[in-house]
Amino acid sequence: MSPILGIIASQNYPRITGSYESIATTTVGAGGSSTITFSSIPSTYKHLQIRVLGRVPSFTIITFQVNGDTGNNYSIHNFGGDGSSTYVGATSSYSFGGAGVLSPATSTFSADIIDILDYTNTSKYKTFRTLSGYDANGSGRIELRSSLWQSTSAITSIVLSTDSGGAYQQYSQFALYGIKG
Amino acid sequence: MAAGSTYTPIATTTLGSNAASYTFSSIPSTYTDLVLIVNGEVSSSTTVSCQINADTGTNYSTTEIFSDGTTASSFRISNNAQIAVMGIGAQTSSGYPFMSILNFQNYSNTTTYKTVLGRTNQANLGVNAIAALWRSTSAINSIKLLGYLGASGFTAGTTFTLYGITAA
Numbered sequence: 001m002s003p004i005l006g007i008i009a010s011q012n013y014p015r016i017t018g019s020y021e022s023i024a025t026t027t028v029g030a031g032g033s034s035t036i037t038f039s040s041i042p043s044t045y046k047h048l049q050i051r052v053l054g055r056v057p058s059f060t061i062i063t064f065q066v067n068g069d070t071g072n073n074y075s076i077h078n079f080g081g082d083g084s085s086t087y088v089g090a091t092s093s094y095s096f097g098g099a100g101v102l103s104p105a106t107s108t109f110s111a112d113i114i115d116i117l118d119y120t121n122t123s124k125y126k127t128f129r130t131l132s133g134y135d136a137n138g139s140g141r142i143e144l145r146s147s148l149w150q151s152t153s154a155i156t157s158i159v160l161s162t163d164s165g166g167a168y169q170q171y172s173q174f175a176l177y178g179i180k181g
Numbered sequence: 182m183a184a185g186s187t188y189t190p191i192a193t194t195t196l197g198s199n200a201a202s203y204t205f206s207s208i209p210s211t212y213t214d215l216v217l218i219v220n221g222e223v224s225s226s227t228t229v230s231c232q233i234n235a236d237t238g239t240n241y242s243t244t245e246i247f248s249d250g251t252t253a254s255s256f257r258i259s260n261n262a263q264i265a266v267m268g269i270g271a272q273t274s275s276g277y278p279f280m281s282i283l284n285f286q287n288y289s290n291t292t293t294y295k296t297v298l299g300r301t302n303q304a305n306l307g308v309n310a311i312a313a314l315w316r317s318t319s320a321i322n323s324i325k326l327l328g329y330l331g332a333s334g335f336t337a338g339t340t341f342t343l344y345g346i347t348a349a
Contacts (some may be wrong), residue, residue: 020188025213025348051214051346053286053296081246081255103296108314111286111298133244133298133312137259140244142312171292175213175348177187 018180021045025175032167036160036174043120043154046181050158052112052132053173054102059141060164062112063096066126066149067157070095073150080133080143097147100132102162103140109172110134110141120154185349188216193342199224201334202327203341210289210320212345217283219266219326221339225275227328228268231283233295233315234323237262240316249307263329264313267301275333279303288321295321 026036041048052062065074075092080101091098100112112132118124126149133142149155160174189212192205208215223229232241242259258265266281267273283299297313315321326341328334 018186020186020346022185022187022347022349051284051286051348053293079246079253081244081253083244083255083257086246086253086255107294107318109287109293109296111284111296111312113284113298131298131300131310133310134296135242135244135257135312135314137242137314137316138257140242140257140312140314142244142246142255142310144246144310171290173287173348177346 021178023176023178025173028168028170028172030170032169034161034167036168037157038176039157041156041158042178045178046118047179048116048119049177049179050114051175051177052100052114053109054112055109055169055172056102056104056162056166057169058164058166059104060102060162060166062099062102063161063163064099064128065096065159066151066155067153069149069151075148076145078143078145080141082141083139097128097149098145099128099147099160100130100145101134101141101143103134103136105134105136105139108134108136116155122152122154124152125150126155185347187347189345191343191345193340195340196335196337198337199334202325203335204323204325205341205343206323208322208324208343209345210322211347213287213348214346215285215288215321216344216346217285217324218342219281219339220278222278222336223273223275223328223333224336225333226272227333229266229273229281229301230263230327230329231266231297232263232325232327233321234319236315236317241313243311243313245309245311247307247309264297264315266299266311267303267309273303274306277303277305285321291318291320293318
């Protein structure tokens with residue numbers, strides 16, 4: 001479940017504002033983009049959420065690196081289904097983290113919601129948790145994935161790429177939000 | 182970087198009596214994403230389903246993973262008349278509460294088909310996650326939740342809440 005803090009239905013309570021804020025958004029243009037970078041991430045929130053709508057030329061996953069760290073400091077676990085069977089996976093000591101599936105189908109985009117809790121904490125490693133999937137009316141994936149960045153540094157930048165190296169296609173959208181705690 | 186407060190409540194309803202369905206209509210187009218939360222019960226075992234913009238054609242498809250605590254399974258239903266929120270693997274049962282969170286990202290764009298991402302939990306039944314597709318490039322302006330099979334619907338006390346998220 002995506003973290004929901006301080007959200008109250010408006011019918012019965014005064015409107016609550018300020019706990020979930022939009023930080024930055026990128027929409028891919030006609031030429032595509034091989035990477036998406038969120039830099040200079042402010043340290044003033046408690047948690048981050050990245051909401052992705054993504055499409056690539058052939059099926060792959062979103063990969064990420066934090067604070068420019070290209071070392072083997074990431075590990076990944078995933079559990080998913082392809083509409084007929086489930087699958088599981090695990091990778092450790094990897095050079096990037098994994099954060100959700102991407103759709104290869106025309107006009108069909110994956111949805112990926114990536115939660116990064118306690119991202120500025122300098123006493124903890126950082127966990128990325130993703131709910132992601134797409135359905136292309138005859139194919140598709142739905143998946144839960146978590147990745148660990150084995151660093152106690154506060155997160156200041158995140159670069160999103162793809163495992164296969166295929167570029168994010170036009171209209172793919174990446175939105176970064178901060179959640180106050 | 183721009184910053185702005187968002188995750189805004191749009192509408193909420195708590196059923197005063199059993200109802201076959203509930204519809205959010207006239208959804209404003211001013212947000213980037215929608216988040217729909219249902220918390221309640223069904224009146225009899227059914228497939229909790231979703232239709233968009235009153236489209237009753239076979240323009241929906243759903244891929245699901247589901248676990249009942251013993252077995253994990255994956256299902257797909259294509260060319261369907263609704264999105265299966267919970268119930269391809271096992272029908273949502275009556276007498277126990279369930280909760281669904283559905284995400285409709287970039288819902289008002291008129292270029293791409295619409296992907297719906299969701300999770301549903303019913304403690305006596307299991308947990309699921311879905312990725313679904315509405316094969317239309319129309320902007321979403323209404324969302325209907327219904328119990329598809331049989332004469333089921335939602336019981337009194339079921340709450341439906343819709344939020345809008347605006348990207349910078």
